[in-house]
Amino acid sequence: MELQIKQQGGFQYVDEGSGEVLLLLHGLFGALSNWHGVIDEFGHGYRVIIPMLPLYDMPLTRAGISGLVDFVQDFVKAIGLTAPATVLGNSLGGHLALVYTLRNPAKVKRLVLTGSSGLFEDSMGGSFPRRGDYAYVQERVAYTFYDPKVATKELVDEVFGITNSNSKCLRIITIARSAQRHNLAKDLGRIEVPTLLIWGLNDTITPPVVAHEFNRLLPRAQLHFLDHCGHAPMMERPQAFNRLLKAFLAQEDLQPTASA
Template sequence: MAIPVKEENGFRFVDEGQGEVLFLLHGLFGALSNWEGVVSRFSRNFRVVIPMLPIYEMPIREAGLDGLRQFVEDFVSQKKLDNMIIMGNSLGGHIALMYTLKNASKVKKLILTGSSGLFEDSMGGSYPKRGNYQYIKERVSYTFYNPDVATKELIDEVFEITNSIPKCLRIVAIAKSAQRNNMAEEIPNIKTPTLLVWGLNDTITPPMVAHEFNRLIPNSELKFIDKCCHAPMMEHPEAFNEIVENFLLNNTSSK
């Protein structure tokens, strides 16, 4: 499905469906295609909102997690959103955690999948190499249990991003910011009901990271998907959506 992107007051975003707000935060290389399965399933019963994070455009001095959290706060204020269910993948999960800690009253539920915030092996332990298509292909494939999920379209998109010096500078700055920002001491302050959905074969934020999130977040539950790496919503969309739907329909935590 092609997801239409709207523009308003300097923000680019997706806004599909009606009902409770399901607010999605993408990762460092988060293409809209990452969320196709989620938008298709949940826009029937929820208002699915996805802000396009200014990862590749923000001023270099602001290129970091605090700048991205501030962007989300500004966007939420502009759209007058409240009582949100926030879902974040990878870097998006990290931003979701930071946003929730500062704006708990606006967050009804939190869903994290392959989130950074405790530990991550970004890009397989190295930063993107400009102009090397084979390297980018290997790194993108590394994020999936089944490398066939890394379509040529997705690889081409990441290659185009990493082939730009200004974009690369921002990617590296944000990735370093994420690695420096360990949230182990802050995370126990999150009281929001939280679902952790993890790939059992995640090589970037391994299963031990999911268990640590589960231990640290008081009101959390953890679900694993087998034969799945860092982006469960892409690799196993049906299983992922089923787990999420059960969580959204259940008003109490199992922990």
């Protein structure tokens, strides 16, 4: 399925289906295509919306967690979303989802986090990647997944292109360092919405201990691990991810749980 990119008010985004809104936020080296499996599964019964985050061209003075959350807020307003949405975020997108919820509790019905930053992460974005070193980029992209075959040549080529642009690299580093400084441990207790944590048991970037800490600090969280899965469960284990998400969306009285 080829994603149709819409444009409105200076924003580019995917908007598929109708019904209750699922607002999806991608990660630092992520893309709209990371959510293909979710769109395919839920685009018929829900309205799935994915803004294209301005990671590589936003003003350096705004490049960071606060500036990106401002962008999400402006986007939600620009397309006229009024009802509370279920907000899903992977990696940096999870971090943005958490801060967006803290700022706009009335606009969030549920949270879904997978491989989220906000407490601890070990990523390529914190230092300047080796320019022109394709093998290094390939190794780091493969490190994201349990199965290195998920790191397709198309995906590696995309990241390689980003790392060969000085301006894009500078913004990635600035955003990554902002995320590392922006620890949410003291704030998570204020998030009262039901939260689903779907984590790769083999995540090397936000390892399982991070998921357990999110589960401990978020008042209404439920945690599920997927084995043979790295930092992007919605890409690497899409069917299992969608089963957990479907069950979560169907729940009325959500209680904290943990399972593997």
